[in-house]
Amino acid sequence: MLILNSPEVTQETCLRWKRESPIAFVPTMGCLHDGHLALVQRAKELAPKVVVSIFVNPLQFGPNEDFEKYPRVFEEDCRKLESMGVDLLFHPSVKDLYPDGFSTKISVGEIANRLCGAFRPGHFDGVATVVLKLFEITSCDYAVFGEKDFQQLTVIQQITRDFNLPVCVIPFPTVRADDQVALSSRNSYLSSSEREAAQKIPQALSAARKEALSNPHQTVGELLNKITPELSREGLKIQYLEITQSRRLLPTRPEERLESLSQPHLFVAVYAGSTRLIDNVSLNSGQ
Ligand code: AMP
DSSP: EEEEEOHHHHHHHHHHHHSSSSSEEEEOSSSSOOHHHHHHHHHHHSSSEEEEEHHHHHGGTTTSSSSSTTOOHHHHHHHHHHHOHHHHHEOOHHHHSSOOOOOOOOOOOOGGTTTTTHHTHHHHHHHHHHHHHHHHHHHHHHHEEEEEHHHHHHHHHHHHHTTTOOEEEEEOOOOTTTTTBBBOOOGGGOOOHHHHHHHHHHHHHHHHHHHHHHTTTSSHHHHHHHHHHHHTTTEEEEEEEEEEEEEEEOOOTSBBBBGGGGEEEEEEEEEEEEEEEEEEEEOTTOO
């Protein structure tokens, strides 16, 4: 596995490879778990050359967020990626990607201001900016993104359409631990009691999905009222709990009936102690 930190050398290498074969790309912030590795496995099925990036992107962290303490375990990550047969690991420093004089940023617009974006101003602009750079550097034909971060996936699909990027964005379902908690690098922050409390999240989402499918005549407000108590106890604090509709994750009103929505989707962000956890589930019968 090649390990490169220079954007220029990575770009040259990928452009050379691309003449011979397609490239599949998996961007990450490292501290890799089985969710990331499942994305890498999917990338291997998509193209003969697989590129992974590890970069904790300061542009997508707010001033009071966990940029400094975000877990960094580079050696361990390298071993995992090497054993999966990844061709290139791109691991730039902040200065490599944002040298002095860097100034252009993407403004994603409306979708970036809702759900997580309402609580993390600038987050998705930061994500979009780094992902556009990474797409340009890797010349990837495919890029795999997890549905664990469903709004992020939607933002990437939006910028890919808006900027006519020649990249096929491939969604990958959320990978969960045995207790159904979505795998996340941030789970390492949880104490054992917080981890236990976190199990309420997938339980509430799966109960909500069952409820929605068995009684689509109920309203958005009724369903949210049923699951709010599930998430409000056991040491969790809800930041937001929302049902959206359409692939653009449009807001819904409490009085709207679930059956009248196209592609209803439930999103949640909760705090377990000081750790913010997100999860989501489709309320659509087809998925
Ligand atoms: P991160 O390192 O958290 O930025 O995540 C890198 C990629 O892995 C993103 O596309 C995430 O959506 C995806 N990812 C993270 N956790 C999971 C998971 N539990 N299941 C599937 N994909 C995931």
